[in-house]
Structure formats: structure tokens, C-alpha cells
Amino acid sequence: MTDTFVIVGGDAAGMAAASKAKRDASDLEVVVFEKGEWVSYGACGLPYYVKGEIQSLEHLVSVTPEEFREERDIDLRTGHEVVAIDPDAKTVTAEHDGGETVQPYDSLLIATGAESVVPPIDGTDLEGVYTLGSMSDGKELREYVARARKGESLQQPDRGPACRYLEDCTGSVGVVGGGYIGIEMAEALAANGFEVNLFQRGDRVLKGFSEATSEAVADHLREQDVAVHLDTEVETLSGDERVEAVVTDDDRIEVEMVLLGTGVRPRTALAEDAGIELGETGAIETDAYRETNVPDVYAAGDCAEATHVVTGEPAYVPLALTANRHGRAVGQTVTGRPTEGGAIAGTAAVKAFDVEAARTGIIDHDEAREAGFDPISETITAKSRAGYYPDGGTVTVTLTADRDTKRVLGASLVSEYGEGAVHRSHAVVGALEEGATVFDLENYDLAYAPPFNTTWDPVLVASKVLSGKLR
Structure with missing residues (x-):
């Protein structure tokens, strides 16, 4: 008898899991319930659609429903809202078009995402x-x-x-x-x-x-x-x-x-009603393989916790890459290859007109102290390209480390748009992943050429300055 993998939610985590599971086990029955009409779309692109830089909503869609159904052989059911999970019977109940479907599962992924937070102020229900x-x-x-x-x-x-x-x-x-x-x-x-x-x-x-x-x-x-x-x-x-x-x-x-734009919170009501435990962050608690306290029930994406690479503790940082990575890992796990999907560093970026900013790890000193560190930070501003190369700018880097172990804890960077704050943050992500010290980061062999960088990249400059304080 063919096993059935059921997924609740058709965006990043859900469709990554569905695609990977079907790719690794073509005989697996994969059923995805999505209450809306859109699946596998880039919600991060919506502000640029509203702005007018992206002309069509369809341009934000990575894979269409028809492609999932016809090319990937995934039983995708849009317009189906899952209203109940019965872990004892191993079924989910979905409502659609005035009807109801009860679908059995062998493995279940909850990928219900997050919802916008509406602040508790009067007038939020007004038109406009x-x-x-x-x-x-x-x-x-x-x-x-x-x-x-x-x-x-x-x-x-x-x-x-x-x-x-x-x-x-x-x-x-x-x-x-x-x-x-x-x-x-x-x-x-x-x-x-x-x-x-x-x-x-x-x-x-x-x-x-x-x-x-x-x-x-x-x-x-x-x-x-x-x-x-x-x-x-x-x-x-x-x-x-x-x-x-x-x-x-x-x-x-x-x-x-x-x-x-007051933030998001995980959609957890469906999971809670089924007896699935939430973690201290308010999102669904899972183990390293994204399995919940209920056997054969997994959670991934913006509804679930992840482990922070710096603290080793649960964290809730709803971002697209995490959802894709963890969804893909669940797809491998349910087909017989247990896969963790990895920890997170909270790496993020934002564009504000002609400025770009990036952050990763732990920067806030109060947060670092709560995690047991003794934080120390240094902020520097350095050129983004060789001084003699035209049209360059500057990058401001705030680098944070632990005073005792000298371990890099995080960084925040800002520059003119196109001058590399975002891409430079990736070097710090590497340091966080390997538990590097500031002295290690200071000696990273980063690329140099006049159109792209200075001999000493701004991240290296920040590392040198902070190393001096720590010595």
C-alpha cells in the first residue's frame, strides 16, 4: 500500500517539502491542502509589486499549481481549508466549496505560515x-x-x-x-x-x-x-x-x-487544537528534524521554531530561506533520509530607497546577556571600494563578540545601495556557523579588487578594531 504524505499549506515550506518528497519517492502519494488560490509565491516581493517595479502578481509565483499537478504529480488542492487534525485517526479534515473531505495520512507537515499582527487600537477595521x-x-x-x-x-x-x-x-x-x-x-x-x-x-x-x-x-x-x-x-x-x-x-x-506593518505571528491554532505543543516563542516546537511532540507530524516554515546557531536555543525568525530549507529537509525525512535542515542565524536584509542594511546573529547586548554572553561591540565606517576607484561609498559595520571567548556573536551593516552591506554580511554568517572568534574572522581571506572592495574589507576592519579592544 502506498504511503501518503499530507501537507497543510502551499507556500515555501509546504511546496518545498512536497517537491522534494515526490522527487525522492515517486510512488509516494503527496497531497497538499491550500486554502487560497496562490501557492509557491514570493511574498517578500509584494512591496515591489505595490511600488510598480514588478508588473504582475504572477511574476512572484515560482511554480504554478498546474506545474505542480501535471509535471510533479503532486495532488495540490487549492481552495481547501484544513479545519481539523486527528492525530489518533491520522486524518485531516478540509472544507471546500461547501463540502468536506477527510484525508488519511501516514506523515503530516503543518506549514500554515504566519499572519500579520493587527495592533490593539481602535479603527483597524475601517476601510482604507x-x-x-x-x-x-x-x-x-x-x-x-x-x-x-x-x-x-x-x-x-x-x-x-x-x-x-x-x-x-x-x-x-x-x-x-x-x-x-x-x-x-x-x-x-x-x-x-x-x-x-x-x-x-x-x-x-x-x-x-x-x-x-x-x-x-x-x-x-x-x-x-x-x-x-x-x-x-x-x-x-x-x-x-x-x-x-x-x-x-x-x-x-x-x-x-x-x-x-507591525509584524507577524505564527498560525498555530490548527496545531494547538490537535494537541501539538508550542515552544517558548509561541511557535510550534519541533526537534532537529522538525517533528513535533506528535509522532509523524512535522512543522516547518513561519509557523515553527528553529534553533539559533549562536545560542543553541529555540528562536522564531520567520524568513523565506528557513522555510525552504526546513521544508526540503522534511521532504527528505519522510522518504527515509532523516535530515535536520540546519540552525538559523536570523540573517536578514532590507532596502530603504538608496540604502541597504543587513543583520545576522545577536547584536543586542541585553539579548546576548540573557543567552549567557558578555557582549562587546565596535562600530566602524570604511570605504566600500578602493579610494582611487570612482563612484565608491562607505559601509558601516557594527560587530559584536563575546568578551570571554572572543566568539563572534553577530553584526549589523549599512551602506549605500549597491555598496555591499548585504553581501558582506555573509562573511559574518560563515563565522557564526563555525563558531569563529574575532581573531579568526580578522584573518578571513576575502576577495579584493578595486571595483568591488578595499584591500581590507570593512568586515575585516571591524574585526581588527574589535580584536584590538579584546587584546
């Missing part, structure tokens, strides 16, 4: 308030931008300097949250002529990065005429049926649209 967590969200936002550019926006506040992108300003908008989505959407909306107000309740944007990176990004946002409101608590989104203003603890700013 958006999140950006799905393809349908992206479609709605793109349509809104198109209407506004045609002059169909419902309000036309006083035009300001941000409107230099277009002959006429398309309106004033609010972005709540200074993380990845908030910053990327601030760029997308400003590029379409909106006056953008970015609200951040903390004292800096990009909290997971170093202070130097956060300050550089915030300063650049202001240079691009984004109004950055730090230490600002949004109390209410005001309006009758449609949002009309963002009311903060000390101001009222009229807007015609609000984008909520």
Missing part, C-alpha cells in the same frame, strides 16, 4: 486600513495605488515635498511600524507620490539591527521626505467608515490610507 501578508493583500494595495494615481483618492491633503515623484501628490498615508514591511512600503508609497508618515512606537526603526544602522536608515528616510515619527504611540485610527486620520499620543495627522 491594509496589511501586507498575502497575495490578495498585495493586489488590493496595488489597486488602491492605481486609483489614487488616477485622482480617485477620497482625500487630497495639502501637497508637500514628497510629491516630487509625480506632477501631483496622490495623498497622505500612514505606515504603522518601522520594521521590514513598514520601511519597504514607505518606499513603495513615496515612489508613487504619497506623503508618507511612518509611525514607530520605539525610539528607532529596525529594532533588530544596530543603533548605527537604525539611525542611518531613519536619516535616509527623512532625506526622502518620509516623516519619521519615533517614540510615537498610535492610539486610534479615526474615521466614520473610512480612515481619515492617525491619532497619536500627541498629534492628529490626516491620512487617506494606513498600512499596518
Whole structure:
């Protein structure tokens, strides 16, 4: 009798697992339930679709449903929402088109992803308030931008300097949250002529990065005429049926649209109802092979925890590469080759207009101390290319290490766009993966040629300076 591998969720982790399992065991029956119409898509590209740099949602799709069904022989069922898992009977129940299907499984992967966090403030249910967590969200936002550019926006506040992108300003908008989505959407909306107000309740944007990176990004946002409101608590989104203003603890700013970019949380309700345990992060707890406390039930992607390479402890960092890696590992595991999929370093990058920023590992000193380290950091700014080579810029690197062991803990980098902050972070990722010391990193043999780098790469410069302090 042929075994059946059932997957709940058709995005990165789910479809990576399905494809790998079918590739390794062609006789395995692979069934994927996806409640929406889209599968295997790049949600990280949605801000650039809204901006207009990507012309079609279909361009964000890696593999179409038809290709999964016809070319990979995967039983993909879109429009099917799994509403229950019965671990004793080893079945899942899915609702679709007014009907219901009960599907048996031998192995099950929960890949339900994450959902946008809606902050507990009044007015989030008003028309004109958006999140950006799905393809349908992206479609709605793109349509809104198109209407506004045609002059169909419902309000036309006083035009300001941000409107230099277009002959006429398309309106004033609010972005709540200074993380990845908030910053990327601030760029997308400003590029379409909106006056953008970015609200951040903390004292800096990009909290997971170093202070130097956060300050550089915030300063650049202001240079691009984004109004950055730090230490600002949004109390209410005001309006009758449609949002009309963002009311903060000390101001009222009229807007015609609000984008909520206040983070994501794992979708775990389905797993919890089935008796599957959550970890200390609030995401689904798994072992190294992504198996949960329930035998033959796995979890991967944005709904599940992973192990942090620096601390060795569970962490929740929902990113695309992790989902793909861990989904692929589960696909191998269920076909007889137990595969761990690896730890994570929390490596991430963001573009803000003409600036790029990257981070990896542990940078925050409080977080490092909680993990048992004695952190020490150094921030340097160095040239990105040979001084005599034209058009170069600078890279600012904050490097953090453990004072006792000298082990590299993490780094945050920022540069002009194209000057290499993101790619340079990869050297630090390598150091984290192998548990290297600052002295080891200082001697990494990184590439040099005048158009690309200085003889001493900025990461090496940061390592030299921090090594000097540690010596």
C-alpha cells in the first residue's frame, strides 16, 4: 500500500517539502491542502509589486499549481481549508466549496505560515486600513495605488515635498511600524507620490539591527521626505467608515490610507487544537528534524521554531530561506533520509530607497546577556571600494563578540545601495556557523579588487578594531 504524505499549506515550506518528497519517492502519494488560490509565491516581493517595479502578481509565483499537478504529480488542492487534525485517526479534515473531505495520512507537515499582527487600537477595521501578508493583500494595495494615481483618492491633503515623484501628490498615508514591511512600503508609497508618515512606537526603526544602522536608515528616510515619527504611540485610527486620520499620543495627522506593518505571528491554532505543543516563542516546537511532540507530524516554515546557531536555543525568525530549507529537509525525512535542515542565524536584509542594511546573529547586548554572553561591540565606517576607484561609498559595520571567548556573536551593516552591506554580511554568517572568534574572522581571506572592495574589507576592519579592544 502506498504511503501518503499530507501537507497543510502551499507556500515555501509546504511546496518545498512536497517537491522534494515526490522527487525522492515517486510512488509516494503527496497531497497538499491550500486554502487560497496562490501557492509557491514570493511574498517578500509584494512591496515591489505595490511600488510598480514588478508588473504582475504572477511574476512572484515560482511554480504554478498546474506545474505542480501535471509535471510533479503532486495532488495540490487549492481552495481547501484544513479545519481539523486527528492525530489518533491520522486524518485531516478540509472544507471546500461547501463540502468536506477527510484525508488519511501516514506523515503530516503543518506549514500554515504566519499572519500579520493587527495592533490593539481602535479603527483597524475601517476601510482604507491594509496589511501586507498575502497575495490578495498585495493586489488590493496595488489597486488602491492605481486609483489614487488616477485622482480617485477620497482625500487630497495639502501637497508637500514628497510629491516630487509625480506632477501631483496622490495623498497622505500612514505606515504603522518601522520594521521590514513598514520601511519597504514607505518606499513603495513615496515612489508613487504619497506623503508618507511612518509611525514607530520605539525610539528607532529596525529594532533588530544596530543603533548605527537604525539611525542611518531613519536619516535616509527623512532625506526622502518620509516623516519619521519615533517614540510615537498610535492610539486610534479615526474615521466614520473610512480612515481619515492617525491619532497619536500627541498629534492628529490626516491620512487617506494606513498600512499596518507591525509584524507577524505564527498560525498555530490548527496545531494547538490537535494537541501539538508550542515552544517558548509561541511557535510550534519541533526537534532537529522538525517533528513535533506528535509522532509523524512535522512543522516547518513561519509557523515553527528553529534553533539559533549562536545560542543553541529555540528562536522564531520567520524568513523565506528557513522555510525552504526546513521544508526540503522534511521532504527528505519522510522518504527515509532523516535530515535536520540546519540552525538559523536570523540573517536578514532590507532596502530603504538608496540604502541597504543587513543583520545576522545577536547584536543586542541585553539579548546576548540573557543567552549567557558578555557582549562587546565596535562600530566602524570604511570605504566600500578602493579610494582611487570612482563612484565608491562607505559601509558601516557594527560587530559584536563575546568578551570571554572572543566568539563572534553577530553584526549589523549599512551602506549605500549597491555598496555591499548585504553581501558582506555573509562573511559574518560563515563565522557564526563555525563558531569563529574575532581573531579568526580578522584573518578571513576575502576577495579584493578595486571595483568591488578595499584591500581590507570593512568586515575585516571591524574585526581588527574589535580584536584590538579584546587584546
